[in-house]
Amino acid sequence: xxxxxxxxxxxxxxxFAYIQTESWRSAFADIISAEDxxxxxxxxKVEAMYENVLKSGYAEMSILEINDxxxxxxxxxxxxxxxxxxxxxxxxxxxLSKNQGKxxxxxxxxxxIDEIKNSGYNSVLLWVFEKNTRARSFxxxxxxxxxxxxxxxxxxxEVMYRxxxxxx
Numbered sequence: 001x002x003x004x005x006x007x008x009x010x011x012x013x014x015x016f017a018y019i020q021t022e023s024w025r026s027a028f029a030d031i032i033s034a035e036d037x038x039x040x041x042x043x044x045k046v047e048a049m050y051e052n053v054l055k056s057g058y059a060e061m062s063i064l065e066i067n068d069x070x071x072x073x074x075x076x077x078x079x080x081x082x083x084x085x086x087x088x089x090x091x092x093x094x095x096l097s098k099n100q101g102k103x104x105x106x107x108x109x110x111x112x113i114d115e116i117k118n119s120g121y122n123s124v125l126l127w128v129f130e131k132n133t134r135a136r137s138f139x140x141x142x143x144x145x146x147x148x149x150x151x152x153x154x155x156x157x158e159v160m161y162r163x164x165x166x167x168x
Contacts, residue, residue, distance in 0.1 A: 001067060003104070005111045008061035008073075013050035015063060015070045017043050020050075023094035031129045032154040040154070059091055060115060064108045071099050072108045076116060079125060087162070088116040090126040109142050117165050124165060130157040 008016065021041040028037065040046075053059055053075070064072035072095040079089040090112060095105050116124050126144065128135050139161050140146075149160035 003064065003066055003107060004068075005062050005064045005108065008054060008063055008075075010051075010054045012061070012063060013047050013054055016050040016061070016073050016075075017047035019070060019073045019096055020092065020094050021046055022096055026097040027132060027135065028129065031131045031156050036154040060119075062108065062111065062115075064104055064111075066099065066104065071096050072104050074108050074112050076112055076124070084125055086121075086123070088119065088121040088124040090116075090124055105138060106142070109138075113142075113163075113165065122164065122166050123162055125160055125162045127151065127153070127158045127160055129153075130159045136161075 021043055024037065024041050032040070054061065059075040059077040061073070061075045063070050064074075072093070074093040075091045076088055077091060079085060079087040080091075093105065093108060093112070095108075113124070125147075126139065128139065130150070136146075136159075142163070144161035144163045147160045147162050151158050151160075
């Protein structure tokens with residue numbers, strides 16, 4: 001089995017859109033409303049969003065492939081909230097459900113953490129739906145710690161996790 005992580009390039013927006021929308025459907029169906037789900041999984045809109053991100057260079061984006069087939073995507077950047085300007089932010093990490101639980105997400109997470117460290121950041125934060133217990137367990141397994149920060153997104157509560165990269 002060949003596992004490879006590569007930097008996303010212009011033209012990969014279709015891969016990102018497909019994996020993200022499939023991941024959202026399986027992970028968030030019981031967390032966000034059907035209306036929000038329909039809007040957020042409109043493949044053409046998500047593809048256009050990723051096309052803009054790839055063109056702008058706003059985020060560092062990677063794709064994990066298993067035997068040359070895309071399975072997992074991730075994107076990170078400088079924290080979007082100026083209050084946390086000294087942190088990197090993991091914007092997304094999504095996997096196709098058919099291969100979840102096999103360690104591929106951990107391979108991607110370790111890759112992203114290394115990229116963030118190599119870019120000079122000492123900590124990374126992320127936002128996750130409070131009710132997304134599977135993802136929260138995954139983040140905690142990778143050393144992220146729950147903070148007191150919360151926000152509302154799609155009428156659901158998101159909580160912030162943070163990881164100090166100096167302790168690794």
